[in-house]
Amino acid sequence: MLNFYRRLARWGLPYKHYLGMVAAVIAITFVWMLFNATSAISEQWLLPLLVLFTLCVWLWLVVSLLHQDNRSKLGRIKGMLYAIWQKCLAILLTAILLVWSFLFLKMLSGIIRHLFF
Numbered sequence: 001m002l003n004f005y006r007r008l009a010r011w012g013l014p015y016k017h018y019l020g021m022v023a024a025v026i027a028i029t030f031v032w033m034l035f036n037a038t039s040a041i042s043e044q045w046l047l048p049l050l051v052l053f054t055l056c057v058w059l060w061l062v063v064s065l066l067h068q069d070n071r072s073k074l075g076r077i078k079g080m081l082y083a084i085w086q087k088c089l090a091i092l093l094t095a096i097l098l099v100w101s102f103l104f105l106k107m108l109s110g111i112i113r114h115l116f117f
Contacts, residue, residue: 002090009067023056054100
């Protein structure tokens with residue numbers, strides 16, 4: 001799991017700033033829709049914006065926190081603590097991904113329910 005996140009982080013490192021900008025734009029749009037949009041539009045778009053924001057923030061966190069492995073440069077105890085820290089981060093990021101998948105499925109079921117029933 002941690003190795004997968006590290007590979008994903010190394011792949012996404014050039015796009016780190018773009019992920020942050022997209023997350024900021026989505027957050028601004030979410031807040032605008034929350035306060036200024038009509039009820040019908042906000043009901044339709046708030047959950048997809050939340051799902052997309054969660055995915056962008058998750059990718060940004062993976063890239064920011066796990067893009068390098070510094071254990072070889074540290075001492076033995078610091079390296080061990082760093083490895084434990086990295087594993088805890090991986091578990092936390094997996095929990096965030098599970099929440100995202102729940103929100104995604106909820107959004108998808110709403111779309112299917114709206115289209116077919």
